[in-house]
Amino acid sequence: GSEQSASMQKGKIIGIEPGAGIMQNTEDAITDYDLDYTLVSSSSAGMASELTKAIKDNKWIVVTGWTPHWKFARFNLKYLDDPKGIYGGEEYIGALARKGFEADNPGAYEILFRFKWTPDEMESVMLAIEDGKTDEEAANEYITTHPDQVSNWIGNVTGDGSLVKIGYVLWDSEIASTNVLKKVYEQAGYKTELIAVDAGPLYQAVSTGDIDCTISAWLPKTQANYMDKYGDDLVEVGKTLEGAKIGLVVPDYVTISSIDELNS
Ligand code: PBE
Missing domain, CATH: 3.40.190.100 (Glycine betaine-binding periplasmic protein; domain 2)
Known part of the structure; x- marks a missing residue:
């Protein structure tokens, strides 16, 4: 029993x-x-x-x-x-960038700054992956079914084909969001590389500039230990999602x- x-x-x-x-x-x-x-x-x-x-x-x-x-x-x-x-x-999911990313690649920074969605939207991508779609299929499906949102994220940015290195951790939530961001960057005219690492090395890589950005930062409380350690050496770009827990x-x-x- x-x-x-x-x-x-x-x-x-x-x-x-x-x-x-x-x-x-x-x-x-x-x-x-x-x-x-x-x-x-x-x-x-x-x-x-x-x-x-x-x-x-x-x-x-x-x-x-x-x-x-x-x-x-x-x-x-x-x-x-x-x-x-x-x-x-209430936690939020933040976007972090290396120092210098905005100066080196203002268009890519702008997209990162504007990338915002709701818990329900993010969960829909997670569910699609859980239902058997590949990360890429689920992200593609989201992009094609949310054209207005995607064009708001991209705005007037025209990518120059440069490479954006995006770090993430293989948590279900961040697999979903990072794959969507990747598609947005590609639609805007950038190349992308996804780099999967653990949380500590992720913060470290943003702080040393080895990667350009991440949207795997759960704050203010969840990853406070990493923010305390690396926060001075990176840029907090904005909140990609509010109402996390x-x-x-x-x-x-x-x-x-x-x-x-x-x-x-
Ligand atoms: N999480 C999901 C992460 C962030 C994403 C809550 C498991 C954590 O750092 O605990």
Whole structure:
């Protein structure tokens, strides 16, 4: 029964890549709430498959979760309340650029500055990928079905065929957004290179100028540790998406409602 399953899964929080901001936040939560839990590192895909399996068997599970994410469209899930505010409140997804990107490539910078969409729009691309489309197919489909938005992003910019190096982390959300940005740049007349790295090396590469830009920055709280370390050596261009959120997520059938209750 689910009660037995419950005790089997307790004691673990299923996490994602060790470098993700949410992993640091979760270590802080374990300490500050004095949780009798260990955080298990995995990957975004691994977390999602653990979650899918647990729900199929009606088992107790707690994962590190974030919005936008296709899992909220697919399953009945809830965030656990976080009375201590360890996971912050409303987060945004920022665009970061290397110092000098605006001067060297003003058109490409302008597109980055104007690239803004909603959680629902981003989630639609994530869902298409989850439904089996390739990253590229899903991004193409988004571009062709949102021509007005794309032309707003591009504005009067005419690309000169130069290369824009875009860094990202292989989180589902950033796979979706970065592939859309890539298509926008290509439609505007730029070449692109996508460079997948972990979060720490990503911030470092923007700060050293090894890559031009990224739209993988979850702020102000999620990746505060990386911003503290590298923020002075990079440019925060703008907010690509507002209304993001991170926290601990459980299926609805898990009866607790707050992180406080995890030990009980
Ligand atoms: N996330 C999704 C990332 C940002 C994107 C919330 C897993 C993190 O740094 O935790």
